[in-house]
Amino acid sequence: MNHDEIVRLDRRHVWHPCTQEKDHESLPPIPIERGEGCYLITTRGERIIDAVSSWWVNLFGHNHPRLNRALQEQTQRIAHHIFAGFTHEPAVELARRLCDKAPGNLSKVFFADNGSAAVEVALKMSFQYWQQSGKTRKTRFVSISEAYHGETLGALAVSGCDLYRSTYRPILMQGFSVPGPDCFRCPYGLERETCQAPCFAAMEDTVAAHHEEIAGIIIEPLIQAAAGMRIYSPVYLQKLRALCDHYQVHYIADEIAVGFGRTGRFFANEHAGTAPDILCLSKGITGGYLPLAVTLTSEEIYRAFYDDYETLKAFLHSHSYTGNPLACALAVEVMKIFEEEDILGQLQPRMRLLDDARSRFAAHAHVGEVRRLGLVAAIEMVKDKKTREGFPWQQRRGYQFYRKALERGALLRPLGNVIYFMPPLNIPMDALEKVIEVAWDCLNEVCP
Numbered sequence: 001m002n003h004d005e006i007v008r009l010d011r012r013h014v015w016h017p018c019t020q021e022k023d024h025e026s027l028p029p030i031p032i033e034r035g036e037g038c039y040l041i042t043t044r045g046e047r048i049i050d051a052v053s054s055w056w057v058n059l060f061g062h063n064h065p066r067l068n069r070a071l072q073e074q075t076q077r078i079a080h081h082i083f084a085g086f087t088h089e090p091a092v093e094l095a096r097r098l099c100d101k102a103p104g105n106l107s108k109v110f111f112a113d114n115g116s117a118a119v120e121v122a123l124k125m126s127f128q129y130w131q132q133s134g135k136t137r138k139t140r141f142v143s144i145s146e147a148y149h150g151e152t153l154g155a156l157a158v159s160g161c162d163l164y165r166s167t168y169r170p171i172l173m174q175g176f177s178v179p180g181p182d183c184f185r186c187p188y189g190l191e192r193e194t195c196q197a198p199c200f201a202a203m204e205d206t207v208a209a210h211h212e213e214i215a216g217i218i219i220e221p222l223i224q225a226a227a228g229m230r231i232y233s234p235v236y237l238q239k240l241r242a243l244c245d246h247y248q249v250h251y252i253a254d255e256i257a258v259g260f261g262r263t264g265r266f267f268a269n270e271h272a273g274t275a276p277d278i279l280c281l282s283k284g285i286t287g288g289y290l291p292l293a294v295t296l297t298s299e300e301i302y303r304a305f306y307d308d309y310e311t312l313k314a315f316l317h318s319h320s321y322t323g324n325p326l327a328c329a330l331a332v333e334v335m336k337i338f339e340e341e342d343i344l345g346q347l348q349p350r351m352r353l354l355d356d357a358r359s360r361f362a363a364h365a366h367v368g369e370v371r372r373l374g375l376v377a378a379i380e381m382v383k384d385k386k387t388r389e390g391f392p393w394q395q396r397r398g399y400q401f402y403r404k405a406l407e408r409g410a411l412l413r414p415l416g417n418v419i420y421f422m423p424p425l426n427i428p429m430d431a432l433e434k435v436i437e438v439a440w441d442c443l444n445e446v447c448p
Contacts, residue, residue, distance in 0.1 A: 003043040005359055006031040027403060035062020038427045040411065049410045051423045052433045056225070056257050058288030060337060061350060061424045067287050067333055074329035083111065083323035090328035095112060097335045098296060103267055104275020106296040110315070111323040115256035115282035116150025119294035122278045123154050124317055126216040126250045129304045132313050135248075137214040139292070142206060142249075144180030146186050148226035149254050161226055176210060178202045180224065181232035184369045184380060185388055192371075197236040204239075207247055216250035216278070217243075221268035222373060225257040228418035229378035231371045234272035241274045250277040250301075256293070261286035261344055261425050264351065264374030277301065287334045292327035340393070343425050347375055350432055354421065357436045364445035378420040379439065390417045401446045410438040419443070 001009070003104040007028045015021065016029065016081070031043040038061050040048045048056060060067070074090065081088070110125070112118050124142060130138035141148070143158040150156070156165050157172040160180070165172070179202045188199070198260040204298040207214060221237055244251040253276035258268040262284070265271060269279075278301070282293035307313045321327075337343065354377045358370045361379050368390075370384035381398070383391045391397045398414025406414040412419055419439060423432060 003031055006043065021302060023399075030406075037061040037063070038424050038431050046391070047409060048356050048406065049423075049427075049431050049438075051410050051421055051425055052425075053284075053422050054288055054414075055283075056262075056414065056422050056445065057283045057286075058424050059260060059334065060287055060343075060426050062288070064287060066337060067289055067330055070329050070333035071289060071326060072436055074326050076193070078325055080321065080324050080326070084318065088323070088325050090325050090332055091323045094294075094328045094331045094335070098281070098294060101266055101335070102267045102275075102279060102296055104300055106275070106279055107299050108297050108302040109316075110295045110297070111319075111328075112282075112293040112295065113291045113319050113321045113324070113327075114150075114293050115254075115280065116152040116155045117319060118256060118280040118282050118295045119149045119155040119158070119254060120152055121317060122218070122252050122254075122280050122297075122314055123158065123216070125295065125301065126252060126278060128315065129250075129301050130215050132304045135212075137212050138249075140210070140213050140215065141175040141252075142178060142203070142214055142217040143175060144178055144203070144219060144224075146182075146224055146227035146230070147218070147220060148224070150256075151218075164226075164348050176206050176214070178206045180219075180230075181236055182230060183232050184230070184371070192231065192233055192329050194231050195235065197233050197239055200236055200239045204243060207243055208248060211247035211249060214249050215249070216252045218252040218254055220254050221258060221274075222263060222271055223258050223268065223376060226415060228380065228415045229371065229376060229420045230423045231373050231376075231378075234274075237272035237274045238270065241272075244277070252276060252278045252280070254280045255284045256280055258376075261338065261347070262374050263421065264347055265345065266344065284328040285334065286327050287328045287337075290324070290327040291321070292317040292324065292331055347425060349429065350427065351373055353429065353432055355437070357440075360440065361443070364443060364447070367443070375425060378415075378418050378422065379443070381417045381419065381443070393417075397446050401442045404442040404445055405438050408438045408441065412439060412442075 010029050032040050033043045034041050038049055040050050099107050111120055112121055141158050145160045147160040149159045156168055159165050160177055182200050241251055255268055259281050279296040286292050305313050305315045355374050361367050361370045366381050368380045368388050371378050383389045398416055401419055402414050
């Protein structure tokens, strides 16, 4: 098909995710023909720098030779088989590598096929553990304001972004939501780098009052991604780990967006020296090639499900594509690339480049904050720099920015008034420099 035919059929039959389809009347979907490194290449030959890693999944660029080879080799063996009662080498090797790499004593891996599913697994696992351990009142979960954990019903129930959640509120399970850290608008007037997370008091009070009802606390470690790449202090996680230990509550870490090197370390928990009881991973796990998710947990939690069949204690959760061999083979190769090509070591010059641009952006009259952790950076546009008041959402400043950036050859999909960078970890320096310049030009057009 040519460009126009693809667009015509798309508009007739396709319903896109997270999209007001009427926007496509003025900006039709852009047909992509192929990928090359950090570039998406359209059917018209235009090259677009993928500065958001295609929704945070692409770790090492598109059309990566090692990942291509790993996928091709696995297709010559088997593409998929039932995972109940069967196993295969890629799944076993991936599980071993993940457990070796994971913080703490996580030693068991449960496979799923997307991030929301990994969260659902974690919630059900935690709930059933307490039911089978004699603490049957522990049926509720705690999450923080503006949290995002996925869009299936269980994941939505522990999320806090009303944009995704409010419509479905009547059919969601009830938990506890507490105000989370918002360092940009810190009510204590503290600096993120030195604060001792006094905002944690809200979590402490809730858990102290309701711990007998609480099965687990779920949180995105260090970066609340969909909330606008909110970055907060590692001290918050340290206090959370101590609180969970004190009251016998599971700490569930949703590292779906921030795992696999995004924060400058393999797992975000490493910045705090903490380890969760349950760890959810997806997105970058296959380098952006195929859907895969895993939920890691401890031997202690696993043992609560290990018994004679007649007790009915088994974890009866499944997905048709659980442990898919193609996806697992890719994920194993991703782990090898991290080890053999020193991916984390190569982040330093890229992070410095983002830091070098920080002062220029921060001085802009309509930039409230520029924040960075690892190769994740964000620019928050504000109406009033002094009061930190944001632009009304109806003005769609971020969407205007997105359209102008596309015209200049960069994909910078916004989060409301927040423009963020989450490029492939090995993005060439010149491409990253171009993205920064595109962002600066678009900022001055959208917020003159």
